[in-house]
Every structure is written in structure tokens, then in C-alpha cells.
Amino acid sequence: xxxxxxxxASGMRMTVQRRLVLEALQRARHHVTxxxxxxxxxxxxxxxxPSTVYRNLEALEExxxxxxxxxxxxxxxxxxxxxxxxxxxxxxSCGAEQEVPIGLLEPLARRLREEHGFRADLxxxxxxxxxxxxxxxxxx
Amino acid sequence: xxxxxxxxASGMRMTVQRRLVLEALQRARHHVTxxxxxxxxxxxxxxxxPSTVYRNLEALEExxxxxxxxxxxxxxxxxxxxxxxxxxxxxxSCGAEQEVPIGLLEPLARRLREEHGFRADLxxxxxxxxxxxxxxxxxx
DNA sequence: ACCACTATTGCGGCTCTTTGCGATAAGCTC
DNA sequence: GAGCTTATCGCAAAGAGCCGCAATAGTGGT
Numbered sequence: 166x167x168x169x170x171x172x173x174a175s176g177m178r179m180t181v182q183r184r185l186v187l188e189a190l191q192r193a194r195h196h197v198t199x200x201x202x203x204x205x206x207x208x209x210x211x212x213x214x215p216s217t218v219y220r221n222l223e224a225l226e227e228x229x230x231x232x233x234x235x236x237x238x239x240x241x242x243x244x245x246x247x248x249x250x251x252x253x254x255x256x257x258s259c260g261a262e263q264e265v266p267i268g269l270l271e272p273l274a275r276r277l278r279e280e281h282g283f284r285a286d287l288x289x290x291x292x293x294x295x296x297x298x299x300x301x302x303x304x305x
Numbered sequence: 306x307x308x309x310x311x312x313x314a315s316g317m318r319m320t321v322q323r324r325l326v327l328e329a330l331q332r333a334r335h336h337v338t339x340x341x342x343x344x345x346x347x348x349x350x351x352x353x354x355p356s357t358v359y360r361n362l363e364a365l366e367e368x369x370x371x372x373x374x375x376x377x378x379x380x381x382x383x384x385x386x387x388x389x390x391x392x393x394x395x396x397x398s399c400g401a402e403q404e405v406p407i408g409l410l411e412p413l414a415r416r417l418r419e420e421h422g423f424r425a426d427l428x429x430x431x432x433x434x435x436x437x438x439x440x441x442x443x444x445x
Numbered sequence: 446a447c448c449a450c451t452a453t454t455g456c457g458g459c460t461c462t463t464t465g466c467g468a469t470a471a472g473c474t475c
Numbered sequence: 476g477a478g479c480t481t482a483t484c485g486c487a488a489a490g491a492g493c494c495g496c497a498a499t500a501g502t503g504g505t
């Protein structure tokens with residue numbers, strides 16, 4: 166089922182702006198901010214409003230087409246949901262970002278599920294800490 | 306060593322506002338937002354500026370007196386650092402918050418450390434997911 | 446092709462948080 | 476207690492994100 170039908174099935178419409186947001190997100194490799202998207206779209210369509218971008222990202226997220234992750238700089242980053250799910254490590258010292266396979270996080274997710282009945286989405290927030298490089302530098 | 310000396314040792318000064326922020330935080334049981342604190346202080350000291358509260362929270366965090374956690378509503382919550390470290394589970398459906406012992410998160414922290422050299426601070430961001438109650442309701 | 450219905454847009458405005466800047470006031474020295 | 480250095484404050488403004496509202500425009504029906 167194409168995205169147009171999916172939208173339609175949810176009572177949503179395919180608008181120019183919606184398509185632009187989706188396209189911008191598909192062109193983006195990874196983790197862009199809403200503002201990034203707005204800026205890219207504005208290059209060709211200067212009239213698009215930031216709030217339109219925000220609302221469309223939310224709408225597309227509801228359909229499962231995109232996902233967002235909270236990074237530590239309290240900026241939300243968006244990416245296509247099709248991309249393989251993965252966890253995010255962010256260094257609070259140098260800001261470096263790293264992806265880890267979701268399988269690494271699974272044992273914790275299982276424990277939370279079994280012991281607390283909590284279905285965790287461990288890819289939703291970046292894991293903050295100190296990366297290897299910063300760690301070795303500061304401990305010398 | 307009292308807080309006054311600690312401040313002093315770091316080249317900081319104890320001001321009226323700083324003391325007010327600290328006191329408000331001590332009175333608060335758990336996880337308050339900077340805005341909560343500003344509101345409480347303003348009840349008696351209407352002239353305090355929000356930015357002063359933010360800056361003081363940061364200053365006190367540097368000294369290790371307070372800590373912050375990112376919840377899913379992209380609001381930062383603060384609490385005294387003395388309190389036992391713990392993880393936070395937040396339900397994205399009903400918003401319920403739950404604390405879990407830090408030990409539960411330790412195995413993941415260890416793996417990240419051993420396999421990626423990443424020293425994770427798993428208490429820094431709340432873990433988002435669906436809580437037990439919402440899970441049972443929606444799956445029926 | 447035209448109409449009605451309503452999802453969506455753009456705009457203005459608001460919240461939360463951070464930052465720059467000139468003014469204020471801790472805390473030291475004399 | 477006066478003077479000095481500079482940490483801190485209050486204010487203004489900016490950035491990210493969100494919301495209400497009136498205007499616009501997809502869509503299905505005629």
C-alpha cells in the first residue's frame with residue numbers, strides 16, 4: 166500500500182507541503198532536525214511555515230513513516246522509520262554520535278518488560294555518556 | 306565541607322538567589338522543572354529572573370549538588386544529587402512515571418563500556434515506552 | 446464542473462530555555 | 476569601611492517547538 170492510500174485510509178490528505186516534507190526526509194541520510202527540513206524545503210518553496218513542517222512530521226510519524234529521537238542537545242531529530250532501528254550514543258563531552266544495533270539494548274528491554282510490564286522504546290532517546298576518545302584523554 | 310565552602314573553592318559566590326534555588330530544590334521532593342522552582346521562589350521574591358534559576362541550577366550541577374534528567378516531554382527535571390540514583394520509566398501513553406533501581410540498567414552500561422568504550426549515564430534520560438496499565442488496556 | 450465538508454496551511458502569538466550585555470553586588474585587600 | 480575585581484543578576488532577545496484561528500484547498504458526491 167502506497168503512502169497516498171495510507172494517508173487516505175487515516176482520513177489524511179496528500180498535500181504539496183506534506184509531500185515536500187516526506188521527500189526532504191527521504192533525501193536526508195540521517196537524523197535531521199525539523200529546522201533542517203524546513204530550510205531545505207524553503208530553498209525551492211520559500212513560503213512553507215515551520216509549524217507546517219512540525220505538524221507534518223507528527224502526522225507522518227502517526228502513520229509510521231518517520232520516527233524521532235531525542236538527542237541530548239534537546240533538539241529532536243527525525244528520520245525515516247524504514248531505516249533499521251538502532252540505538253544512539255551521544256558523548257556529552259565532544260558531542261560525537263554513534264549508532265549501536267538495537268539488539269544490544271534488547272536484554273534491558275526484555276527485563277523491563279518481564280519485571281515491570283513496561284514496553285520500552287530504547288531507540289527513542291539517545292544514551293548520553295562519555296565516548297571512548299574523551300574517556301581515554303581525560304583519564305590520563 | 307559545606308556548600309558555601311564548596312562554592313568558594315570553585316571561585317563561586319553564595320548569593321541570595323543561589324540560596325533560594327538550593328532551598329527550593331531541597332524542599333521539592335522529586336524531579337521539578339526549572340520553571341517550578343522559579344514559580345515557587347517568585348511567591349516570596351517576585352523579582353527573580355528565570356534565567357537566574359537556570360544558571361544557578363547549572364552552577365549547582367557543576368558542584369555535584371543537583372542533577373537533571375530529560376523526560377520525554379522535552380522538559381528537563383531537576384533534583385538533588387544526594388538522592389539515590391535511579392532510572393526513569395515514562396509512559397508515552399498516559400504519562401505515568403516510574404523509578405527503577407540503577408542496578409537494573411547496569412548490565413547494559415557494562416556492555417556499552419566493554420564493547421564500545423562508552424561510559425553511559427543511563428539515568429540521564431528517561432526511558433520511554435508503554436507502561437503496564439496502558440499495555441493491557443490496548444491489547445484487549 | 447460545482448458544491449460541501451473538513452483536513453491542512455500560514456500567521457500571530459505563546460512557552461520553555463538559553464545567551465549577550467550592561468548593571469549590581471560578593472568578597473578580597475588595604 | 477572604601478575601593479577593586481569579577482561573579483552574578485536582571486533584562487531583552489533569540490531559538491525551538493506548539494497552538495488557536497481564519498483562510499485555503501483536497502476530495503468525494505452530484
